[in-house]
Structures are given as C-alpha cells and as structure tokens.
Amino acid sequence: MNIDPKDKRDIFENDRSHFMLENAETFLKLMSHYECAMMEVETKLKVLNSEFSLLYERNPIETIKSRLKKPASILEKLKRKGFPISVESIEENLFDIAGIRVICSFPEYIYATAELLVQQDDIHEIERKDYISHPKENGYRSLHLILEVPIFLSTGKKFVKVEVQFRTIAMDFWASLDHKLKYKKNLENADYIAHQLKECADIISSMDRKMQEIRSMIDSRNYPPELMENSDFDYGDEEYDDSYDEVSWSDSYDFVYSNDDGMSI
Ligand code: GTP
Numbered sequence: 001m002n003i004d005p006k007d008k009r010d011i012f013e014n015d016r017s018h019f020m021l022e023n024a025e026t027f028l029k030l031m032s033h034y035e036c037a038m039m040e041v042e043t044k045l046k047v048l049n050s051e052f053s054l055l056y057e058r059n060p061i062e063t064i065k066s067r068l069k070k071p072a073s074i075l076e077k078l079k080r081k082g083f084p085i086s087v088e089s090i091e092e093n094l095f096d097i098a099g100i101r102v103i104c105s106f107p108e109y110i111y112a113t114a115e116l117l118v119q120q121d122d123i124h125e126i127e128r129k130d131y132i133s134h135p136k137e138n139g140y141r142s143l144h145l146i147l148e149v150p151i152f153l154s155t156g157k158k159f160v161k162v163e164v165q166f167r168t169i170a171m172d173f174w175a176s177l178d179h180k181l182k183y184k185k186n187l188e189n190a191d192y193i194a195h196q197l198k199e200c201a202d203i204i205s206s207m208d209r210k211m212q213e214i215r216s217m218i219d220s221r222n223y224p225p226e227l228m229e230n231s232d233f234d235y236g237d238e239e240y241d242d243s244y245d246e247v248s249w250s251d252s253y254d255f256v257y258s259n260d261d262g263m264s265i
C-alpha cells in the first residue's frame with residue numbers, strides 16, 4: 001500500500017506514547033483495507049460514468065478525488081470524540097477513514113449517480129446526509145453517504161466503510177473557500193464573512209438550478225415559444241464546435257490520491 005513516508009513518520013515518531021507504535025502492523029493492515037475499499041468504490045463510479053457516456057454521450061461525473069485520513073488526524077478525531085484509542089475503535093467509530101469526493105456537473109446527476117451506486121447489490125448504505133435538500137446553516141451543500149463495500153482478502157470477505165461526498169462544481173468551489181477560511185485564525189469581521197459566504201451559497205444554489213434548467217431545455221429542445229421563432233437560438237451541431245466538451249476519459253478525470261488532508265474530511 002502507498003503510505004506516504006511523511007505519514008510513517010507521523011506513526012512512528014510523533015506519536016511515541018500512543019498505541020500506534022505497538023499496533024503499527026495491525027494499523028497499516030487496516031489502512032490497506034480502507035485503501036482497497038476506496039479503489040472498489042472508485043471503480044464502480046468509473047464504470048457508471050463510462051456507461052453513461054456511451055448511452056447519453058455525456059459524463060455525469062467531472063472529477064473524483066480520494067484520500068485516506070492521515071494517522072495524526074485519526075488520532076486527533078478519536079481523542080476529540082472521546083473514543084478509545086485502539087485499532088478496533090477506529091473501525092467501530094470512524095466512518096470517514098476512506099473518503100471519496102465525486103464532483104458532478106449538475107445536481108440531478110448527483111442523485112442519479114448516487115442511486116445507481118447504492119442500488120448495487122454488494123453495497124450497503126449505512127448513512128445518508130442530504131445537505132443539498134437540507135443545507136447546513138452556513139450554506140454548505142453536498143450529499144454525504146457512508147457505504148460499506150466488500151473487499152476480498154486471503155482470509156475471506158470483509159465489509160469496509162467508505163464516505164462518499166457528492167457535490168456540483170459550484171458547491172465544491174464554495175466548500176473549498178469555506179474550508180480555507182476555517183483555518184484563518186482570528187479572522188476580523190468573522191460574522192460579516194459568514195454572512196457573505198451564506199449569500200454566495202444561496203447564489204450558487206440558484207445558479208446550479210438555472211444551469212440544470214438550461215441543460216434540460218437543450219436536451220429536450222423544448223425552448224420557450226419566443227425562442228423557437230428565433231432561428232439564431234439554435235444549438236445546431238454544425239455551428240457549435242463542441243470538440244472541447246468531449247474530453248477523453250483520461251482527461252476528464254483528475255484523480256487526486258492525496259495523503260495530505262487536501263479533502264478535509
Ligand atoms: P464528523 O464526525 O467530523 O465526520 O462529523 P459529521 O459526521 O457530523 O460531519 P458531516 O458528515 O456533516 O461532514 C463531514 C465532512 O463534510 C467534513 O469533514 C467536511 O469535509 C465536509 N463538511 C461538512 N460541513 C462542512 C462545511 O460547513 N464546510 C465545508 N467546507 N465542509 C464541510
């Protein structure tokens with residue numbers, strides 16, 4: 001498994017007094033199980049995306065990012081939540097060790113892709129938090145699923161939990177700025193900034209809806225009557241060079257296997 005040398009230092013040097021030193025082997029084994037589960041879910045998402053693009057000539061997924069939670073963050077979360085510090089406790093209590101973020105172009109693709117994923121008969125849906133239909137007070141929107149997927153080891157089948165976060169590009173843009181601001185200490189006018197961010201979240205949400213409406217209009221060619229008379233408003237294939245939109249498989253994906261907490265989950 002690919003554990004960053006920096007993370008190995010985290011385990012073996014920074015946490016001398018902790019359980020990880022004595023349990024390094026079991027800990028690394030568990031991490032490799034999370035990594036396998038993450039790969040399984042990524043493959044399922046890639047298959048759905050490629051099938052979609054064959055059937056409907058479009059990719060519902062723009063980007064997939066994955067990350068394994070860093071040992072230091074795992075330890076910090078166990079302590080913060082008051083859970084026992086042990087390898088078993090990680091498995092029992094933390095459901096976001098393996099994290100996948102799926103960025104879709106439109107909100108409707110989020111639900112379509114999520115449903116196609118969870119209805120697969122080897123996947124168990126453990127938890128669903130729909131912050132799109134019920135945004136957080138600060139304006140955060142995303143669909144969070146905790147899934148359990150089987151991995152097949154020499155010792156047999158094991159179900160492993162993976163957190164999958166679905167967002168639109170616009171929601172992701174908002175969340176990354178929000179996340180950056182959280183780490184700015186002693187921010188002046190924090191209330192004002194929170195208020196401005198909430199406004200942006202609402203604008204983004206109505207923009208996502210509007211873009212989706214435009215997409216459906218183009219798909220169904222069901223334009224409002226006043227536009228039908230205007231022959232200029234024709235997304236005719238000959239006139240519009242869409243070769244830039246048909247990104248090849250490898251270009252359309254930007255897998256970020258990152259052990260730093262780039263994903264912040
Ligand atoms: P944890 O025990 O920390 O997982 O808390 P939780 O399960 O209540 O968290 P939740 O499922 O609501 O969110 C988990 C992850 O979603 C976070 O680690 C972030 O990656 C992301 N997230 C949730 N809320 C926000 C937010 O307000 N802003 C940003 N930028 N990200 C958020």
Ligand code: MG
Pocket residue numbers: 096
């Ligand atoms: Mg969580």
